[in-house]
Amino acid sequence: MKKKMLLAVLLAGCVVCATGCSSNILSALKGGQEEITAEATETPEVTETPIATEIPQETKVPEETMVPEATPEVTKAEETPEETADGSLSAAELEQFTQWAQKQENYGLLMSDYADPHDANLHEIFYTGAGMESRQLTDEEIQSYLMSTGSDEIYTDCTVLKAADIDAYLQRKLGVALDDVVASFDWVYLPATDVWVQEHGDTNYTKYECVSGQKTDAETYVLEFAPMESEYYSKCRTTLKKVDGDYQVLSNVFV
Numbered sequence: 001m002k003k004k005m006l007l008a009v010l011l012a013g014c015v016v017c018a019t020g021c022s023s024n025i026l027s028a029l030k031g032g033q034e035e036i037t038a039e040a041t042e043t044p045e046v047t048e049t050p051i052a053t054e055i056p057q058e059t060k061v062p063e064e065t066m067v068p069e070a071t072p073e074v075t076k077a078e079e080t081p082e083e084t085a086d087g088s089l090s091a092a093e094l095e096q097f098t099q100w101a102q103k104q105e106n107y108g109l110l111m112s113d114y115a116d117p118h119d120a121n122l123h124e125i126f127y128t129g130a131g132m133e134s135r136q137l138t139d140e141e142i143q144s145y146l147m148s149t150g151s152d153e154i155y156t157d158c159t160v161l162k163a164a165d166i167d168a169y170l171q172r173k174l175g176v177a178l179d180d181v182v183a184s185f186d187w188v189y190l191p192a193t194d195v196w197v198q199e200h201g202d203t204n205y206t207k208y209e210c211v212s213g214q215k216t217d218a219e220t221y222v223l224e225f226a227p228m229e230s231e232y233y234s235k236c237r238t239t240l241k242k243v244d245g246d247y248q249v250l251s252n253v254f255v
Contacts, residue, residue, distance in 0.1 A: 089213040089221070097210035097223055097240075100247065105131030109173060110208055110225055110236050113254040114183075117174035120252070122185040126161060126196075127204040130169055134159045137197065141190055145197055148188050156201030163194045175248050206230045219243075224255070
């Protein structure tokens, strides 16, 4: 009887153990399944990529590689004034002839009226020397001059020019020789030293402006000049011809 009871107790303990283990196993399995289900259903965190909000700066081109602005080339036509279809001169060309007329050697060529260079007034042309070098009279020349003029003494300055220099000037500027000039030359000639002398204490220098002009052929110009500071002298129409790098006066007519 006692053995039976002991056996029954042992069986009951085994059942209880078995039941407990089964419960623990089931609980463990259930818990693991829940963890797996939770992991499977959990939404993974999405890592957001930050969006750049800074605007990239403009890349600067190094100065060495920057292309400089194109500078317009000065053409030959801009350096040399163009002539118009009718040959009228540009403002720049008129200015060039104004400068020519204001030179000491040229202004006197505009101060007398002549259609032919042989009729030019030499007194006006050479009054202050026409750009040539004058000199003082020697004592002998002073005595000769006083005898020629009948004067007691020389009261003012004198312009003294060599005859050879006057001749060379006339041939270069007018195309005529001194001996071929028709107009009288009222200076005093001293044959001993071959010089011409004019006594005067003033000047006839006059500034002229070239106000208009026309190129009539490759070497000839017809120009209008006006005195800028004197009302005594007239406006004139002057015909010039370019010869050997200089200008020769063909005529100078008052207008």
